[in-house]
Each structure stands twice: as C-alpha cells, then as structure tokens.
Amino acid sequence: MEIVVINGSPAGENSITLQTVEYLKALFPQHTYTTLHVGRQIRSIERDFSQARAALEGAELILFCYPVYTFLVPSQMHRFLELIKEHHVDLAGTYASQISTSKHFYDTTAHRFVQDFCADLKLRYVRGLSADMEDLLTEEGQTEAKEYFRYLLWNIRRGLSEPPSCRSSAPLPGVPARDVKETTLSQKLHVALVADYDPEDPDALLPGMIRRFKKRLPGSMELINLREYPFKGGCLGCFHCALDGTCIYKDGFDEFLRKHVNHADAVVYAFTIKDHSMGSRFKLYDDRQFCNGHRTVTMGKPVGYLVDGDPDAEENLRTLMEARAEVGGNFLAGIASNRNNPDAEIDQLVRRLVYAVRNHYTEPKNFYGVGGLKIFRDLIFEMQGLMKEDHRFYKEHGFYDFPQKKRGKIAAMYLVSALMNNQKLKERGGVDFTEGMLKPYRAVIKKAMRRG
Ligand SMILES: Cc1cc2nc3c(=O)[nH]c(=O)nc-3n(C[C@H](O)[C@H](O)[C@H](O)COP(=O)(O)O)c2cc1C
Structure with missing residues (x-):
C-alpha cells in the first residue's frame, strides 16, 4: 500500500x-x-x-x-x-x-x-x-x-471506516472489501446488551436495531432492558457500598451487575437520544454502578453503542460515550446509529467487537482516561481508609503512579538544566539534546528492524 x-x-x-x-x-x-x-x-x-x-x-x-x-x-x-x-x-x-x-x-x-x-x-x-x-x-x-x-x-x-463526524458531510459510498478472511472466534462471543426502551411501544426503533445486531452476532447476547429491571431507586450517595461493596437497596442490582454484565466478553448499550442524553433510566444505571466504587470492572472489554437518533448532533453526548469508555478502560468499538445507514453501521460494530475480543484489542488511554484516572488516583489515595476495596484495586493495578516516585527522571532534569546553564558549554554553542533524547527511540527501532 x-x-x-x-x-x-x-x-x-x-x-x-x-x-x-x-x-x-x-x-x-x-x-x-x-x-x-x-x-x-x-x-x-x-x-x-x-x-x-x-x-x-x-x-x-x-x-x-x-x-x-x-x-x-x-x-x-x-x-x-x-x-x-x-x-x-x-x-x-x-x-x-x-x-x-x-x-x-x-x-x-x-x-x-x-x-x-x-x-x-x-x-x-x-x-x-x-x-x-x-x-x-x-x-x-x-x-x-x-x-x-x-x-x-x-x-x-474490509472497507470499514468511522461514520463521518461532521453533520455537513454526506455519507461515504460503500467500498468493496479486499482479500477478506472472515474473523472466527475459537469460543463464542457473549455480549451483554444493556438497553432502554418501552417494550409496549409499537413505534420504537431500537428493537429493530437490536434484532439486527443479534442476527449478525456470531455468539450469544443477553438483552437487559433497564425498563424491566426492578430498581428500588437511584443512588443515594450514602457510601454504604464503600465498606464491603454492597448497596443499601436490597434489589439485587450489585449482584446482577457482576453476574450479567461484568462477565460478558463485550458490552453494548442501546438507547434513544432524549433531551440530549441517554435518558434518566440509563443515568440511574450508571449511578448505581457506584456499588463498584471507582473500580473499572469491565476493564479491557470492548464496548459499543446502538443509538436511535443522530449522535453527531449531540456533541456532549458523543464526548460522554467516549469518556465513559476511556475511564472504564474499554475499547470503543463503535457507535452505530440509525441516522444514515443503520444496517451497515451495526454490521461494522459487530465485526469490530469480534475483532477486539479475538485480539484482546485495547488502545492507550486519551485525555479522558488518563486525566480521569489521575483525579481518582489522588482521591482514592486520600480516602484509602474508607474506600478499602478501591484502594486494594488501585494498588494491584499500579494506578498509584505518583510523579514523585520517578526520582531518576527528576534528577536527570536537574542535570539537563545545569548543563544548559553552563557558561562554558554555552560559549561553545550550547548543548544539543536532540540526539540524546532520540537515542533510546532509535534503539527500539533498530531492534524492530532486526526482528522484522
Ligand atoms: C508549543 C507546545 C505545545 C504543546 N502542547 C501540548 C498539549 O496541549 N498537550 C500535550 O499533552 N502536550 C503538549 N505538548 C507536548 C508535545 O505534544 C510532546 O512533547 C510531543 O511528544 C512532541 O513530539 P514531537 O517530537 O514529534 O514534536 C506541547 C509541546 C509544545 C512545544
């Protein structure tokens, strides 16, 4: 190419x-x-x-x-x-x-x-x-x-690409896939599909999108319609769960979440855009996940969205979907909507989920993920006496990456500064740090060339 x-x-x-x-x-x-x-x-x-x-x-x-x-x-x-x-x-x-x-x-x-x-x-x-x-x-x-x-x-x-991100852009024509070998999984993929729709509404569009998703999925899908879950109420912020991970409500949600969502290979969320959001029922679902504290329990699993509506018209909602995946440590396999070409977008989402599960595909965290984790890192460290489960999890996963631990690097920066300020070196035209900085990168490339 x-x-x-x-x-x-x-x-x-x-x-x-x-x-x-x-x-x-x-x-x-x-x-x-x-x-x-x-x-x-x-x-x-x-x-x-x-x-x-x-x-x-x-x-x-x-x-x-x-x-x-x-x-x-x-x-x-x-x-x-x-x-x-x-x-x-x-x-x-x-x-x-x-x-x-x-x-x-x-x-x-x-x-x-x-x-x-x-x-x-x-x-x-x-x-x-x-x-x-x-x-x-x-x-x-x-x-x-x-x-x-x-x-x-x-x-x-495979001729796949993101749906265009600008509202003004026309949808791209399809491209034929080249030398496609269909992805196969050694084990069947199990997806938890967390949805919010009225099952009695004959005009609801989401059920059709979910059916399409299920039909294309090479594996099983558990449909969890939040409208049908017997929630006793929204999170009260009582911190009861901080001690032992159990919620003060006895509606079984914490166990349900662990058994039905957290064990799936991938999680897909399906909703209709309402008032610039996923709706209050989804919000209740997210808030109640506080029973897991600040632990990213689906970490490493891919997620995706089926959206009834135009996500491109909702910048804040798009940010939220991306940030939700980033902070959770999930690869966002795609947001399929029914704005332009729902069938093609749903098919693409399925293929990418399969690829991600099969290849354990993850991406480096971006601003949302890195920044979010630093805030939580500081918070949990301070609150370790109360948030014991979180503290254990953060220690286990190396989240306590406080900069003051990098003593070698701090010392190296003092040395660089001293050299830059050295009068004799300045008179000789200063110090060129480029080579020094690039040296370790070049060693990595050299090694890759030998292997390649
Ligand atoms: C003028 C300037 C602005 C920068 N702004 C940002 C920034 O907004 N966010 C960030 O994370 N890093 C920022 N950086 C750091 C660079 O992105 C980073 O050092 C980069 O790896 C340099 O890559 P390069 O050697 O390919 O130019 C900035 C650096 C410079 C010199």
Missing part, C-alpha cells in the same frame, strides 16, 4: 512522533512510505504545493503524525491542512488515520479536529493512535502501536 505520512512536527526528522512511524515501518516493510515534513518545511510547501499534491493524490493511506500542540495540531500542520483545501486536492475515498504523541493533555480535541478535517475531504477515516511521548520506550507502548496499525490495516482490507 502507498502510505503518505504527514509529519506535522516542527522537529522534522527528529520528531518523537515520527519514531513511532519508523518503528511501524520496520515492522511492516511490505508497504511504501513517503514522508512529507510539513511541520518543518511549511514555508517552501506554501511556495510550491506541487510535490505535496502529487504525493497526496497517489496515496492509498494518509497518516497524519504530529505532536499535540496547545489543544490541537502545530500551527505549521494546521496551515498545511488549510493548503490542501485551498488547492482543492480531491482525496475523496482515500483512507486516513492519525498518530500523535503528547502528554495526553487535550489530545482528544486535536484528534477530533483532524477527524473533522478528514470528513470535510470525504476521506475514509479510521480512529488514530494517541500515544504518550514515552510510550514507544515501553513494551506495552510498542504493542499498542503495532496493534493499532494491524487494526488499521484490518479495517482498510
């Missing part, structure tokens, strides 16, 4: 983000990669756009790679995106995705910005990789990068 990498980092070849691409190149050498250093060369690209145009027009996959800069992409890359539009480059139907590195501070808005740009240009967008700048130096980060790329290629081979 012809892959064009848009390197948006002003650091050019010395970009940390670009090292992830180099790593992927070593692991997937069967593709052709062309890199446009738009972050470093924006001035010359502005003067002459012809080379960039030729590269873009010849691409089968465009990979936007950049550091997150102040909520978004660097200004140089931002300008490059403007230029693509100003030069009317027709990229409709080409695949696109993105890789960023950052400290996850508002990586969500940056990714959404690039996704919306892709929708404007009718690119077929597949969700990108948002990595911490040091992820590639860890085995977990390397696996995440590799698995992201495998997932991206899997989507492309």
Whole structure:
C-alpha cells in the first residue's frame, strides 16, 4: 500500500512522533512510505504545493503524525491542512488515520479536529493512535502501536471506516472489501446488551436495531432492558457500598451487575437520544454502578453503542460515550446509529467487537482516561481508609503512579538544566539534546528492524 505520512512536527526528522512511524515501518516493510515534513518545511510547501499534491493524490493511506500542540495540531500542520483545501486536492475515498504523541493533555480535541478535517475531504477515516511521548520506550507502548496499525490495516482490507463526524458531510459510498478472511472466534462471543426502551411501544426503533445486531452476532447476547429491571431507586450517595461493596437497596442490582454484565466478553448499550442524553433510566444505571466504587470492572472489554437518533448532533453526548469508555478502560468499538445507514453501521460494530475480543484489542488511554484516572488516583489515595476495596484495586493495578516516585527522571532534569546553564558549554554553542533524547527511540527501532 502507498502510505503518505504527514509529519506535522516542527522537529522534522527528529520528531518523537515520527519514531513511532519508523518503528511501524520496520515492522511492516511490505508497504511504501513517503514522508512529507510539513511541520518543518511549511514555508517552501506554501511556495510550491506541487510535490505535496502529487504525493497526496497517489496515496492509498494518509497518516497524519504530529505532536499535540496547545489543544490541537502545530500551527505549521494546521496551515498545511488549510493548503490542501485551498488547492482543492480531491482525496475523496482515500483512507486516513492519525498518530500523535503528547502528554495526553487535550489530545482528544486535536484528534477530533483532524477527524473533522478528514470528513470535510470525504476521506475514509479510521480512529488514530494517541500515544504518550514515552510510550514507544515501553513494551506495552510498542504493542499498542503495532496493534493499532494491524487494526488499521484490518479495517482498510474490509472497507470499514468511522461514520463521518461532521453533520455537513454526506455519507461515504460503500467500498468493496479486499482479500477478506472472515474473523472466527475459537469460543463464542457473549455480549451483554444493556438497553432502554418501552417494550409496549409499537413505534420504537431500537428493537429493530437490536434484532439486527443479534442476527449478525456470531455468539450469544443477553438483552437487559433497564425498563424491566426492578430498581428500588437511584443512588443515594450514602457510601454504604464503600465498606464491603454492597448497596443499601436490597434489589439485587450489585449482584446482577457482576453476574450479567461484568462477565460478558463485550458490552453494548442501546438507547434513544432524549433531551440530549441517554435518558434518566440509563443515568440511574450508571449511578448505581457506584456499588463498584471507582473500580473499572469491565476493564479491557470492548464496548459499543446502538443509538436511535443522530449522535453527531449531540456533541456532549458523543464526548460522554467516549469518556465513559476511556475511564472504564474499554475499547470503543463503535457507535452505530440509525441516522444514515443503520444496517451497515451495526454490521461494522459487530465485526469490530469480534475483532477486539479475538485480539484482546485495547488502545492507550486519551485525555479522558488518563486525566480521569489521575483525579481518582489522588482521591482514592486520600480516602484509602474508607474506600478499602478501591484502594486494594488501585494498588494491584499500579494506578498509584505518583510523579514523585520517578526520582531518576527528576534528577536527570536537574542535570539537563545545569548543563544548559553552563557558561562554558554555552560559549561553545550550547548543548544539543536532540540526539540524546532520540537515542533510546532509535534503539527500539533498530531492534524492530532486526526482528522484522
Ligand atoms: C508549543 C507546545 C505545545 C504543546 N502542547 C501540548 C498539549 O496541549 N498537550 C500535550 O499533552 N502536550 C503538549 N505538548 C507536548 C508535545 O505534544 C510532546 O512533547 C510531543 O511528544 C512532541 O513530539 P514531537 O517530537 O514529534 O514534536 C506541547 C509541546 C509544545 C512545544
């Protein structure tokens, strides 16, 4: 495949983000990669756009790679995106995705910005990789990068992409899948489908979407209609559950949740958009999960949504669905709605759920997940005397990653600062830290090349 990498980092070849691409190149050498250093060369690209145009027009996959800069992409890359539009480059139907590195501070808005740009240009967008700048130096980060790329290629081979994110965008025409080998599971997939609809309403659209989902699912599905669950009431915030995990209500919900939802391979939520939300019944369900404290008990399991309504018209609700998955440590396999092409979206959701269960697919957490966990980490640490179950869980899962524990790194930063301030070194033109910073990344890539 012809892959064009848009390197948006002003650091050019010395970009940390670009090292992830180099790593992927070593692991997937069967593709052709062309890199446009738009972050470093924006001035010359502005003067002459012809080379960039030729590269873009010849691409089968465009990979936007950049550091997150102040909520978004660097200004140089931002300008490059403007230029693509100003030069009317027709990229409709080409695949696109993105890789960023950052400290996850508002990586969500940056990714959404690039996704919306892709929708404007009718690119077929597949969700990108948002990595911490040091992820590639860890085995977990390397696996995440590799698995992201495998997932991206899997989507492309099957003609799958995210439903367009901009309201103005027309739905993309279908693409034929290439060399598709159907995914099979060694064991049957069991999905808990948590829904909220009135079973007596003959006009309800959700039951039809659920039937379609069930028909396509290679496995079993337990339908849990929240309207039929005998809840005694909403969470009272009494903290009774903090001590032993049991709720003060005796309606069996905590046990029900553990047995019927938490044991499923994947969880799908189905609802009709009402008053910009999932409705108060779903809210009751979420609040009552406080009986699990701040423990992410479905961690690692994929989730998905069946939505009756237009989720694109509800920015806050979309954020909520993504944040819910991020904080729960769940891969969001998709949001299938009945806005445009419900059958195709439901089928895609099923295929992605199957892929995620089979491959234990997870993504690095983004701003919602990383930020949310830091808040809870501090809270549970302070409240460990009361929230004993949470405290045990957080210790077990290494959630107490307080920065003050990284003494080596703190000391290294003092050393760097001292060297930068050293008068003699300054007189000799200063210290170039780029090589030192990139050295461990290059070692990872070298190792991958030897293996590849
Ligand atoms: C001007 C500037 C703005 C930045 N803004 C953010 C930000 O909003 N969120 C974040 O998590 N990191 C931010 N960072 C950190 C970079 O995203 C991070 O260092 C990145 O890995 C650098 O990648 P590169 O070497 O490919 O340029 C910023 C860095 C700079 C220099």
